[in-house]
Amino acid sequence: MAANINDEIRDLNLAYLMLAQQMLNADREAAMMKLGVGSDVADLISNLAPGQILRMAACDMLLCQFRFDDVLLLNLLSNHDRDNQAARIHATILAAAQPVGHLA
Structure with a gap:
């Protein structure tokens, strides 16, 4: 299993x-x-x-x-009852406000 x-x-x-x-390229x-x-x-x-990727x-x-533990953001992405496009735009705005990862 492991x-x-x-x-x-x-x-x-x-x-x-x-x-x-x-995506970055x-x-x-x-x-x-x-x-x-x-x-x-x-x-x-x-x-x-x-080779490094492998x-x-x-x-x-x-x-x-x-990169988020925001319940609102997760609900926006998973809620199929709402207008999908509006929910995605709202989720993108919320995600953009989240901190980004950096090398230590």
Whole structure:
């Protein structure tokens, strides 16, 4: 069971890092907001070589995380009864106000 979870974590980490790098290369400012990272982390992710991405993905902890514990934000994203577009815009505004990740 633990091996399966570690495989899933590795796959998720790999997908996240590859997506983050692609997003940052396409539109850095929008990607930083969507990923919830600062410029130092964006630089690090953008400059990762494929081998570095594979090594990072293989760690046994998730590299991505929810960047918010805001119940209102989670409800806006998960509530299907409201107008989806308005809820997404509201969630984006709330998420933009959240602190971003930085390297220590």
